[in-house]
Amino acid sequence: MKGPLVRRVSTIAVAGISTAALAFTLTACGESSTDSGGSGGGKGVGLAFDVGGRDDHSFNESAARGLDKAEKELGIKSKMMTAKNGETEAEREQRLSSLADKGYNPVIGVGFNYAKSIEKVAKDFPKTNFAIVDSVVQGPNINSITFGEHEGSYLAGAAAALKSKTGKVGFIGGVDNELIKKFQAGFEQGAKETNPKVEVTSEYLGSTDKGFNDPAAAKDKAKGMLDRDIDVIYTAAGLSGNGSIEAVAGKKDAWAIGVDSDQYQQPGLEKYKDHILTSVVKNVDVAVFDMIKSVKDGKPLTGPHQYLLKDGGVSLATSGGFIDDIKAKIEEAKKNIVDGKVVVKSTVKS
Amino acid sequence: MKKFDKNKVILGIAAPLLAIVAALVITSIIIAATGKDPFHAYEVMVDFGSKADSQVWIINKATPYYLSALAVAIGFRMNLFNIGVDGQYRIAAFFAAAVGGALTLPGIIQIPVIIIVAMLVGALWAGIAGLLKTTRGVSEVISTIMLNAIGASVIAYFLKDGRLAVKEGNLVHTPYLPDSAHFFEIPTTPKPIYGFVIIAVLAGIAYWFVLGRTRFGFDLRTVGQSESAAQASGVSVKRMVITAMLLSGAMAGLVGMPTLLGVSYNYGTDFPAGIGFTGIAIALLGRNHPIGMVAGALLWGFLDRTGTQLEFEGYAQEIVGVIQGVIVLCVVIAYELVRRYGLKMQQRKVGEELAAQARKSDKAEVSA
Numbered sequence: 001m002k003g004p005l006v007r008r009v010s011t012i013a014v015a016g017i018s019t020a021a022l023a024f025t026l027t028a029c030g031e032s033s034t035d036s037g038g039s040g041g042g043k044g045v046g047l048a049f050d051v052g053g054r055d056d057h058s059f060n061e062s063a064a065r066g067l068d069k070a071e072k073e074l075g076i077k078s079k080m081m082t083a084k085n086g087e088t089e090a091e092r093e094q095r096l097s098s099l100a101d102k103g104y105n106p107v108i109g110v111g112f113n114y115a116k117s118i119e120k121v122a123k124d125f126p127k128t129n130f131a132i133v134d135s136v137v138q139g140p141n142i143n144s145i146t147f148g149e150h151e152g153s154y155l156a157g158a159a160a161a162l163k164s165k166t167g168k169v170g171f172i173g174g175v176d177n178e179l180i181k182k183f184q185a186g187f188e189q190g191a192k193e194t195n196p197k198v199e200v201t202s203e204y205l206g207s208t209d210k211g212f213n214d215p216a217a218a219k220d221k222a223k224g225m226l227d228r229d230i231d232v233i234y235t236a237a238g239l240s241g242n243g244s245i246e247a248v249a250g251k252k253d254a255w256a257i258g259v260d261s262d263q264y265q266q267p268g269l270e271k272y273k274d275h276i277l278t279s280v281v282k283n284v285d286v287a288v289f290d291m292i293k294s295v296k297d298g299k300p301l302t303g304p305h306q307y308l309l310k311d312g313g314v315s316l317a318t319s320g321g322f323i324d325d326i327k328a329k330i331e332e333a334k335k336n337i338v339d340g341k342v343v344v345k346s347t348v349k350s
Numbered sequence: 351m352k353k354f355d356k357n358k359v360i361l362g363i364a365a366p367l368l369a370i371v372a373a374l375v376i377t378s379i380i381i382a383a384t385g386k387d388p389f390h391a392y393e394v395m396v397d398f399g400s401k402a403d404s405q406v407w408i409i410n411k412a413t414p415y416y417l418s419a420l421a422v423a424i425g426f427r428m429n430l431f432n433i434g435v436d437g438q439y440r441i442a443a444f445f446a447a448a449v450g451g452a453l454t455l456p457g458i459i460q461i462p463v464i465i466i467v468a469m470l471v472g473a474l475w476a477g478i479a480g481l482l483k484t485t486r487g488v489s490e491v492i493s494t495i496m497l498n499a500i501g502a503s504v505i506a507y508f509l510k511d512g513r514l515a516v517k518e519g520n521l522v523h524t525p526y527l528p529d530s531a532h533f534f535e536i537p538t539t540p541k542p543i544y545g546f547v548i549i550a551v552l553a554g555i556a557y558w559f560v561l562g563r564t565r566f567g568f569d570l571r572t573v574g575q576s577e578s579a580a581q582a583s584g585v586s587v588k589r590m591v592i593t594a595m596l597l598s599g600a601m602a603g604l605v606g607m608p609t610l611l612g613v614s615y616n617y618g619t620d621f622p623a624g625i626g627f628t629g630i631a632i633a634l635l636g637r638n639h640p641i642g643m644v645a646g647a648l649l650w651g652f653l654d655r656t657g658t659q660l661e662f663e664g665y666a667q668e669i670v671g672v673i674q675g676v677i678v679l680c681v682v683i684a685y686e687l688v689r690r691y692g693l694k695m696q697q698r699k700v701g702e703e704l705a706a707q708a709r710k711s712d713k714a715e716v717s718a
Binding site for chain 1: 407410411502505506509517519520521522609613614619620622623624654655658659661662667
């Protein structure tokens, strides 16, 4: 029903508004937002979370605990920011450089997604100290923190094999990538070496980082496994793991194995805790605390740092007491790994 | 006659103005409800967004948004709701990256080859939905959104070490494009603007010209307004549906190109997702108008850029998402309100004129 005139008029209106907007933004041209700051220090810790955020009851939360401890014990202030699903590289870079620019030091990227952006931003802010969790990045001011997830997962596999009544155990990975494959490899090896007859099923939620932030998908996957008589399910999927634990809690005699944090202790998962057999704890908090302390002491950590089973970087949680009956066997497996008698593979053969 | 025109001018300006004011009022109320000062938030956003590096960032961010909005708008103009732009640009970028990574040609051939592959794959993927609609009557809303999921699975299948991808640490991606395939950059300080912004502008001009100034564009819009009328005037609706879907898909194929040719140089598990859905919001915001969508895309980029700054001032991270949603709703509602009001005014006017005519002829009859 619109005549040509009305269309032309709205064209003019839109054109006018957009030119006005453009002219408005151009006025401040030449001045850069990073001109003012970037002196490299003073404000405390800048922590950039991966998808799922601080309260994912798992990976991010473990990092947050390290920060909380630093706040309490070292009296350090902090700023926490969280990634969104499907972010672009530009957004991650912006998050890190904003933190560095505002004077936060160290700046810690929690999750391998930050690998590329940390590399770039660390060059732009040579006076700021950076740390990256779960990835190795080169740079004179970067501390690369990695963990022995496969070793912790080996113990979880052993526990699952010992506790399963049906002889079938399952692994759910959040994202099909090298990091999560480490969990899968360790779990499968641990289960098989404890009981060669046990059947291990491993499945993934997807190949993009949405897999770490999709509890509904994890719930469906876990239900599917329960229907196939799998009675112990280990989920390494960040926030998504909550969905899997919820599904497992709906079935009698089924067990869930948590990841990254001691999920039995998580208030948000209290309803389901009677079904949380144990958790493969990844002590991101220890690594984060180490980093913050090192910067505070004026001796910032740089280069690659591995946190393995023998260093207490990963461990198997015992809260709830559900694995007390198999404690001896778990301890034995742990000792074998620490002594080097058992070498846990970190890759899955395909 | 003059007076009527003035009303139309007012109506034309009323809609965007109403939308902006309403959006500002509502977001202010929301921010105030979270216990924060809304005006300070706007100040922070404008201040940070007007810095030179922010402007570069915003333009770079807006480029794929704009292309995505164009792709959606092509469908909108003929009443096709292509929600599949998201899947189309991802699968297009993926195969373009795979082809580009396997070839080493001079840049002048390599870059067009990559772009053409992307447009073809995008068109093909959207064309499936067009074909399903014309042959089986499947709603494109359903088929395109399903094709998003299928596209994601296809990518996941091929994006594995040993298939079409290589491993690099925790990331899996297609082999890097050779240096010859890097798109030029516009050297601005402190960071460059992607050269692809020029392609986006050209695409906008092409959109305006083809839809607004050609016989084909006229047919397309006619089908959008009334299928039966178009059919009666000799336009093949089925053919138009397929052509529009192909064009929309080809445009969607361009969405991933600024990232592929200017930033990542590969398609990996970290390739940005969701731009296709942002495109829907921006097409709505820009009323499918080539310049309106520029404004929409820039506004979106501005909000993305300045949102993080709000966090430093203690505002919730989600505020920006809320603002974006409110703006789209306000625009849609404002335009609809103004359209209805204009229609009512027009009806009243026509009614009065008819009544006046009737009175005149009554008089004429009496006097006869």
